[in-house]
C-alpha cells in the first residue's frame with residue numbers, strides 16, 4: 204500500500220503542501236490550542252502523537268507550563284525538524300522526543316503510561332479502518348481518567364450526496380489556490396489508498412467502547428474535523444451534573 208513519504212520529498216515540502224491538503228490547517232491548530240488552554244493547562248503529562256515538523260509543540264509547551272511532553276514521531280526527518288522547532292524554547296527541557304509509532308512506544312518504553320492530555324492531529328487518516336480502530340483503542344487506553352484526547356482527521360460526510368458536494372467545493376478550492384494538475388491528480392487518487400476517512404460514527408463507537416462520552420466536534424473545514432474527547436463515562440458525567 205502506498206504511503207506518504209515523510210522522510211523524503213513529501214516530508215521536505217510538508218509545511219507548504221499541508222496548507223493545500225488540509226483546509227484551515229492553521230485555524231484547526233488555533234482552535235486546538237484554545238481547547239488545550241481551556242481544558243488542560245494544568246496537565247502534568249502530555250503525549251503528542253505524530254507532530255510532523257512539530258509546529259504545534261512550542262505553543263503546547265506554553266499552554267501547559269508545568270507539563271512534561273512525550274513526543275512520538277516515526278519519521279527521522281520529521282523528528283529532526285521537531286528538535287529544531289523546540290530548540291530555542293525555554294521549555295525544551297520538558298520535551299522528550301522519541302522516534303516511534305504510538306503502537307511501538309506503548310509496547311515498549313510507554314507500557315502502562317497514562318497521560319492527562321493526548322494530542323493526535325492528522326495521523327489517524329493515514330491508516331486504513333482496522334488500524335484506525337486499533338489506534339483509537341490505544342489512544343483511549345493511554346489517556347488518564349478525567350483526561351482529554353484531542354483528535355483531528357480527514358473525515359468524510361456519511362451521506363454520499365453531501366460528500367460529493369463537499370468534494371466539488373474542495374476541488375475548486377485547490378484550483379483557486381493554483382495547485383498544479385499533477386498534484387491535483389495525486390490528491391484525487393489518494394482517497395482510500397493513502398488517506399482514509401475517520402468517520403464520525405466510528406469515532407463515537409470507539410469512544411463508547413472505551414466507556415467515554417460522545418466526542419465534541421470543535422471544528423470542521425470541508426472534510427477535516429477536530430474533536431475534543433474526554434476520558435470520562437456517561438454515568439460519571441451525569442452524577443457530576445446533579
Ligand SMILES: C[S@@+](CC[C@H](N)C(=O)[O-])C[C@H]1O[C@@H](n2cnc3c(N)ncnc32)[C@H](O)[C@@H]1O
Pocket residue numbers: 209221252253254255256275276277278281303304305306323324325326329
Ligand atoms: C499529516 S502529518 C501531521 C503532522 C501534524 N500533527 C499536523 O497536524 O500538521 C502525520 C504525522 O504522523 C506521523 N505518523 C504516521 N503514523 C504514525 C503512528 N502510527 N504513530 C505516530 N505518528 C505517526 C507521520 O510520520 C507524520 O509526521
